[in-house]
Amino acid sequence: MAERRPRRSARQALRALMRHHLTGVVAGALLGLFVLAALLAPWLAPSDPVDMEPMQRLQPPAESGLMGTDIFGRDVWSRILYGARVSLLVGGVSVLLSALIGTILGLVSGYLRGWQDYLVMRVMDVLFSFPSILLAILIVSINGAGFVSIMLAIVLVQTPIFARVVRSTVLVAARTDYVQAAQAAGASTPRILARHVLPNVTAPMLVQATLSISGAVVLEAALSYLGLGAVPPDPSLGSMLSENRVAMEQAPWTVIFPGLALGVLVLTINLFGDTLRDLLDPRVRSATSV
Amino acid sequence: MLGFLIRRLFVVVLPTLLGISILVFGAMHLIPGNFVDIAIGIGPDVSPEQREAIAARYGLDAPLPVQYARWIGNVVQGDLGDSLRTGKPVAGEILNRLPATLELALLATVVSLIIAIPAGIVAAVNRGGVSDMVLRTGGLLGLSIPNFLIGTFLVLFVSTRWPVLPTTGFVPLGEDVVGNLKSLTLPAISLGALLAASVMRMMRSSVLEELGKEYLMVARAKGLSNRVVVMRHAVRNALVPVITVVGIQTGYLLGGTVIVEQIFAIPGIGRLALDAVLQRDYPMVQGTTLFIAGAFVAMNTLADVVYGLVDPRIRVK
Numbered sequence: 001m002a003e004r005r006p007r008r009s010a011r012q013a014l015r016a017l018m019r020h021h022l023t024g025v026v027a028g029a030l031l032g033l034f035v036l037a038a039l040l041a042p043w044l045a046p047s048d049p050v051d052m053e054p055m056q057r058l059q060p061p062a063e064s065g066l067m068g069t070d071i072f073g074r075d076v077w078s079r080i081l082y083g084a085r086v087s088l089l090v091g092g093v094s095v096l097l098s099a100l101i102g103t104i105l106g107l108v109s110g111y112l113r114g115w116q117d118y119l120v121m122r123v124m125d126v127l128f129s130f131p132s133i134l135l136a137i138l139i140v141s142i143n144g145a146g147f148v149s150i151m152l153a154i155v156l157v158q159t160p161i162f163a164r165v166v167r168s169t170v171l172v173a174a175r176t177d178y179v180q181a182a183q184a185a186g187a188s189t190p191r192i193l194a195r196h197v198l199p200n201v202t203a204p205m206l207v208q209a210t211l212s213i214s215g216a217v218v219l220e221a222a223l224s225y226l227g228l229g230a231v232p233p234d235p236s237l238g239s240m241l242s243e244n245r246v247a248m249e250q251a252p253w254t255v256i257f258p259g260l261a262l263g264v265l266v267l268t269i270n271l272f273g274d275t276l277r278d279l280l281d282p283r284v285r286s287a288t289s290v
Numbered sequence: 291m292l293g294f295l296i297r298r299l300f301v302v303v304l305p306t307l308l309g310i311s312i313l314v315f316g317a318m319h320l321i322p323g324n325f326v327d328i329a330i331g332i333g334p335d336v337s338p339e340q341r342e343a344i345a346a347r348y349g350l351d352a353p354l355p356v357q358y359a360r361w362i363g364n365v366v367q368g369d370l371g372d373s374l375r376t377g378k379p380v381a382g383e384i385l386n387r388l389p390a391t392l393e394l395a396l397l398a399t400v401v402s403l404i405i406a407i408p409a410g411i412v413a414a415v416n417r418g419g420v421s422d423m424v425l426r427t428g429g430l431l432g433l434s435i436p437n438f439l440i441g442t443f444l445v446l447f448v449s450t451r452w453p454v455l456p457t458t459g460f461v462p463l464g465e466d467v468v469g470n471l472k473s474l475t476l477p478a479i480s481l482g483a484l485l486a487a488s489v490m491r492m493m494r495s496s497v498l499e500e501l502g503k504e505y506l507m508v509a510r511a512k513g514l515s516n517r518v519v520v521m522r523h524a525v526r527n528a529l530v531p532v533i534t535v536v537g538i539q540t541g542y543l544l545g546g547t548v549i550v551e552q553i554f555a556i557p558g559i560g561r562l563a564l565d566a567v568l569q570r571d572y573p574m575v576q577g578t579t580l581f582i583a584g585a586f587v588a589m590n591t592l593a594d595v596v597y598g599l600v601d602p603r604i605r606v607k
Contacts, residue, residue: 122305122309126306126309129587129590130583131546131548131582133549137563137567138313138579139317141321141570142321222438245442248442248446249450255442259443263439
């Protein structure tokens, strides 16, 4: 692979990346576009995403706006922009939180072993044995529908995954010579963890984080679809699918565009994550590499 | 094998079930407001004295651990309390809804496996070829497109054009077998796409791994045809890791029923759970989540056991 070649220019590296991971590069670029569109939504959106215009209901794309209007006369394109913003924000923040908590738990569990390991892993097993939608249902029944509940649900679903990924890496790292040398030299446990163990975790965690964000985006959309997430009239790619369902036969653009946006967003995140895994961990055979 | 089972039961399964029950029980006590009101569903027009009397009658004045012990005692005996909406037992309602969900999940699983396993073999044997590319792209789409999106697009593009497959109106199996299968076709596809995609991918990489092993070289060297080598040797061994994927994914299938049953108006447990949370029917929320999570654990344990049966190395470890 290209990265083993010593000293190469940035242009060479880019060319190698394009040659071996074209899908990943394209996916990364598309993902960048999504992030940019979400960030710039207030400037890109031609009209307010929640403002209802009863006279403008179900206008086809040719007559009103880029993607027509929905069942309440709102501009579909504007709502998609804001919906993508919600998807990425909810997904990003909750995955960041899960990664943080999961890393701490995984470190403790994998390095200290013993009863701490057993306790943490059993709690993770319990969380793992709830289908994510079910956890969300429990949380919504406590906290009511809304983005806070969704994020809590995502954190509860994703933390065990991070804890397991980190733990398994730590288990291997703890047995290496350099960690044992540090132990023998009398380094404190926090120092060993931070300086010698944690760096091993970075690559698998980065890969997991990408895949987790795609899972989080799907879960947010799913919960909003069911009416457990976004509270109307808040825009969300998931709720756009359900609120326009009654009108989708006469106005298919109200569900096709948000559906495509969601599908392409998740697909690009997955492809990007696969490429990241190829680059960071060449041992793993992935979906996109032959 | 028995030792493996018993160890598995006491170290993993029972603690997990205990944790699930504590979580579900605890969640209901975290709901803001007076728990007596929530549990019994009484309005604000009840006087404090009456409320106390009701609490005493249902044992809701006892300390939490005592309440938990009583509750779990009832659960073990199949008593999940009564619905706040209908007043009927939650357990009975779940049993009423079970057949539709079970049938949907089973149909989705069977259809997925029938498609995914041969597809995985074909992709592996033709690695890098056109069929491999097509199947892998399909697999990636199946993994990436959420079930409610598949469901929505199926309704939009298939049933409106081809009304043979209805979008709503579940027909029970007992009433009309053909109508039942018709009403479950689109839901099963929506629900099973993810399972099919993950099984196909797993099968592909698993067969590829087996094909690279030495014993297959020996099989080829002694003159066995390619067909025999792949089907009799590689596929048999490649199926082993797929079992785990199926076990885990079938669990997720149960979660997916919540959405798919909602899209296609199927009166199953998933819909029961969703309606319960939207109507604040807390005993029903408690019962359905406990039931589905328990079923998930059961599925995973079953997968572990089958895995142990098929691959003796797991047991020894």
